[in-house]
Amino acid sequence: MKASHLFLFLGLLFWSDLFPQTAILEGVILNESQEPVEDVNLFTNEGLGTRSNKNGFYRLELPAGKKINISLSHLSYGKITFAVLLSPGETLEFNPILKVGNEQIEEVIISSEELENVRGITVLQPETIRNIPGANAGVENLLKTLPGVSSNNELSTQYSVRGGNYDENLVYVNGIEVYRPFLVRSGQQEGLSFVNPDLVRNVHFSAGGFQAKYGDKLSSVLDITYRRPVDFGITIDAGFLGANISSEGISKNKKFTYLTGLRYRDNSLFVKAKQTETNFRPRFADAQTNLTYQFSDKLELSFLGNISLNVYDYEPKTRQTNFGTVQDPKALLIYYTGQEEDRYRTWFGATKASYVVNENYTTHFILSAYNTLEQEYFDIIAAYRLGEVNTDVAGENFGNVEYSEAVGGQLTHARNKLDALILNAEHKGSYKINTHQFDYGIKFTHEDIRDRIREYEIIDSAGFSIRPPLPDFQKNEPYEPFEAPLVPYRSIRAFNETRINRVQAFLQWSKRGKIGNHETWTNAGLRSNFWNLDAPPATNSEIVFSPRAQFAIKPDWKPDMVFRISGGVYHQPPFYREFRDFNGNLNPEVEAQRALHLVLGHDYSFRMYSRPFKLTSEIYYKDISKVNPYTLENVRIRYAAENNAEAYAYGLDLRLNGEFVPGTESWLSFGYLKTEENIEEKGFIARPTDQRLKFGLLFQDYVPKVPDLKMYLNLVYNTGLPGGSPAYADPYLYQSRLPDYRRADLGLSYILKNGNSETSFKWFRSFKEVSVGFEIFNIFDTQNSITNTFVRDVYTRVQYAVPNYLTPRVFNLKLGLKL
Template identity: 30%
Template sequence: MLSWGSDRRALLARRVVVLLALSLHPFIAVGQRVEGVVVDAHGRGVGNAEVYLREGNRMVALTNERGEFSFQAEGRDSVCFDVQALGFFGESRCVLPGSSEVPVRVTLRDRLIAIEGVGVRGQTSPHVTMQRLDIANLLSLQAAGSGVESLVKLMPGVHSNNELSTQYSVRGGAYDENLVYVDGIEVLRPQLARSGSQEGMPIINPDMVSVIEFSSGGFPANFGDRLSSVLNVRYRTPRKFRAKVDLSLMENRACIEGASSDKRLSGILGVRYKSTRLLLNTTETKGDYHPSYFDVQAKGRMEFNPDCELSALLGFSRNVYFFKPHNKVTRFGALTADFLQMNVYYEGQERDTYMTMFGTVQTRWRATPRLTLRGQLGGYWVREEEKFDILGEYWLSELRGVEEVRPVVDSASNVGIGGFLEHARNRFEGAVATVKGNMDYQFSLGNVEVGLELSPRYFYHVANEWNLMDSAGYAVPRALREVPVQGLARGAGGFPSMLYSMYAQTQLRFPSAAGILTLVVGIRGSGVGQWRDLRVSPRVSASFVPESAKDLRLYVGGGLYYQYPFYREIRDRAGGIHPDVHPQRSIHALGGAQWGFQAGGRPFRLQAEVYAKWGAQLVPYVIDNVRLRYEAQNAAKSQTYGMDLRLNGELAPGVESWVSLSVMRSRMRITDKLREANRQPAADTYFYAPHDQLFGASLLLQDYLPGVPGFRVALQASYALGIPLVLPNGRYGQQSRMPSYKRVDIGFSYAFKDENYSLPRLSRAQWLKSLMVSAEVLNLLNFANTVSYMWIKVTNAQGRSSSLAVPNYLTSRCVNIRFVMSI
């Protein structure tokens, strides 16, 4: 018994010693914990940077999205490690014993100076077909559209002929072919809007944005299914307290953010209110405009430890457009003929409502230094209502000479007289839920990413609209109580669907004596309903940076892309729903080069890209203002070829300027019989696609006034040739051209205090970060841009009637005052 007890006490003592040693292991064996952050030359965190311990050359950490890292080092001597990241020169650091409590800050130098040194940080994005835009340029955009979409419109290959709308066409594609993400959740566009004023406020809050990535084609497999482009926006994760107020005559914004002392809990809140009444009052249609757009969004983040975090984003917006028209005067014509003037007098009103709610919860867990897991649950809900009854009576008069303007009551000058009645009671309600997860594994040559997504969708609509045009020889009753109407659309019903997708993608980097070759190879599978309907989309891109010319980057890319219909693609012009519409398909192929150079001691970059797109199983459509009217059947194919050029750099230190040029030709061909035979093309051949635009150019110039610190001038200009024009219910292929779109905006701003300059009186106010006042002149040269046409019938002296297109013009010159302050 004594021997057994002694052995038991000895065993117990040994266990106590082992447990004590294990408890003291971090102090006597591990040595020290090293924490730090990796940033670029501009102070931004560098994600996915690899940290290698010099002893043994083994990777011990991988930076998160903010560039932070931490690892445990054994021993009590100094710890030396190397940091490597794609697109940067490597750096080495040594941490002395006893100094590990202070976070190590590692600044990486850009490997491609010109590519990384200007506003569009193409090299920061890991994919060659994705470009990262500088959010600092959002402050320079004029208030007609000072959001992220306005910055995208200035990119090469992107076309828009409406400053009131946030929609855009990319390389000949439709508005619905553009994919938009906000913190990983897909954003729905307005479905019923027929003019830019009805769209309301864009969903992206520019004050909350930290990263903007855009691709005009050939985007990788980890992004969803659209035919033309992808815009990926991520909101900021605050690290300290900050508040900002942006006030103007058109839009008011406020944003506040902060974080706890240990940076583990943070949040940001943005509120916006916008009214385009000042702009709408410059249009030719006079009346009572009462647009009211309100939006609030909030994001919170909780970090459990450096390897695990949870974040949530919530948003709500309500957009109301009320309009009571009074009268309209339009003068139009050509220099070789007499000018015409149409006077319209209105009765009635219009009230449109557009509401959205969305939310997402996502988590990130870094299981190992190489393996990261992410999950997300989100939802998006939208409700739209369109109600109007507008009665108009018009007089069409002839103007002979500049000085001679005859009254409309003079029968000698009257060309036509008539009236119209427009009626609509349309409603749309849609909901999209998203459940997705992905896994990212890093290894020596690159990474592998795998993801899965399920997205149940549902919409319900009520369509009830028609219009009546009454003029001589136009509206003739077919029966005693039957008057023919035009544009009749009636229908109601809902449609549920389940969209699933999965993808696998790898990025490989091969350095050699000749240069650095980067490959991105991915495959995406997607479908609706049953698994046997799975469609496979391979996508690939490659880039090469020669060792002998490190400021030159050559790249190619391409892939197969599908787009699944939602609402507008399966609704015909009569209001009927056709669920049997198949996904549209497109093949992308592109190649280009980026060349960085120095001029005047400042960095510049020239980018040239050629591309081709082949579309199949397309749904034909025509454009009416910003409204797309589809045929709701897969009955077309297309061919698109073009070239984009872009030169950007710093004409003045710290501010970016650029010029973009685009040349494109897009053609479409009807491959099947249309339901409406009167819209079938007269010949089975190619014709210009609805968004064909041979040439487009955009310009953004920013400079400081010499001798006046803090005074900046920003000039923004756009020019684009007109898109094809088709008669209402006319045949495809019977086209003319709309006039070209021209617009110049200029802004003058004075910064009383910012990060580079401060008035002496404000230098002591440490709480004030920036204070700026600006004056903006929109449509400086007062161009009369045509956005759509009103079609009327006129009868001549011989009794023959013909159709006449009366242009609807966009906004005229307008002045806006802006005040921006941040603390």
């Protein structure tokens, strides 16, 4: 790292003291008849206060990170006293009900994180998600700063957790499972995450050992809850990368609420800065809405809908990639002709009915549908030169390719189309008996998939076709002619019609109690999953059972500590892609992959410099059987469609979060991971996601004399992943690693107008908040690589791994408006 870069980083990291950050408590105050109560006085022990309006709505800005006592009073109702403890930037919705003549005193501190900490769930603040800079900003961008979560592709929303692959992570929005496209093979094609950060209220994340109520995956759970509007509002964000607009509102009778978001993104800014010169404009757009209607205090109906369109038009021109060593520099120079046209269209809709039978029993009924239409069409011809680079710094040809060791051409062709329809019907319930809680659920899923694959690749060098170096294709070209007929270097042709029916069910029990003076929390549950695959002429069925348990204890000690142990059996029934092998053919005999989790955790909350901090530590072990091996092509996963391997993963996760700067939440993360697999008893080798070391930093700061000027720093360091292998090759012969991944993104924002403050800009006077931002992606212009392109020099019989580099330093401007 250059000295100037080091000083810049240290200067950012140790920015001077700031003003404390705040949190928001808001909601609607109702009486026992569910009518809004006007002119309720709210006041705190900090001298802060407000009053509810004619709709019963109140909004109170509070200091974050400490316990605040709040009192509600009204001449016609009894007084309410309670306490809250909110995190920096958090917005908590609290809707109290006033009773006539009775004073209500609540001793329990209202905190959104209290129970989640005991369960081993990480809670992330929505405001942090919206502010932290990143090439693909959103929830996943923040997850990548956590220990145990890895990704070496800033253009991708996909992430690996504790050695698992991208297909092993569950994502829920409002308790509804969501899906992602099938055919995407490059982070440049992905576009927008399903989760719209402008609509988010709560973000909960578990990296392993999660409860039985969550579905059947091997690695993690991301559980998102969208906001419940309490007033009208519009938020607009625009920049060089696109624009977002969200709107929310509530009806006069408080029964109907709506939350809507529109997003458009254009990644041309990143693509134009890359090593390949192209005519390329990747465009992504989506519309999302969450509607709720409360028929009564017992019945509520909600709808979650999403429509997204990813358009990826790609016409490459030239590329030069320099690689090798200082002593032996190499370069790959390519001239392209042809183009690629990809389309990914998805529709998702879910209706959820929630019914409160009584104060102890609540039920939910969910119907959802997901449809994706995807196409990948490309014909690209590449003429390449592989040669030596001029290293004479003083010469006119410095950096140019002077001597060609190999020349050749490559033709890649695809006509891939996929149509997938997934239907779900689900019933869930929760029943409380004193300190016991029982949760149950049953879910039916029907998957109907039509998939056509037409791909081939031909490589030609100096007039002859390069064949895979397999025993059946021994040759001594160019000294001896190779007279076999020319065939595609790699060809995949398949058409699959697949229907899969699944029935899932779970039952779990949890209890908060005490052992002596020590607080405890216990959870135990069982999941069952049955599925039947119908892919004429073959069918197959399987049923699995997954017991899981958690136990946590908070000792009655002066140090504030929590100890946790969790684990169980986790199955991953094969999804469509896991049935499909490298040649596109389905193997209906594929069974569920199975993992045994054991997680030991410890939380230590303490105060340092009169500010709150927490150190979270977890060690974990996963024993995985019936493994379905896979390879990674950028972000596309290709499965062997065989349960012919076993694997393991173990590691350590550490996270220190707290107010490094007064009133702001920042954290440092460290993760160590080792994961290996043994394919067909050949011995253990690194899995494609074997990310050994991971460091993450998220840092927030203010300027002392200008509190509206804020800084956000997002830094990630990962050791290199395995570099992959050619499509035809034995992975045991290719165990090299990519270079380490290093990335730092910086965001600066300034609030021009906040609340009722005055501004000299006439256009902004009608807005509640106006902010401007400046972002620097990849501050130090680090040259990270995602995969290797393998090029063979026939004359020397050497195969080179040419790195495919990611985005360089890029600048972005943003404007934010709130009505």
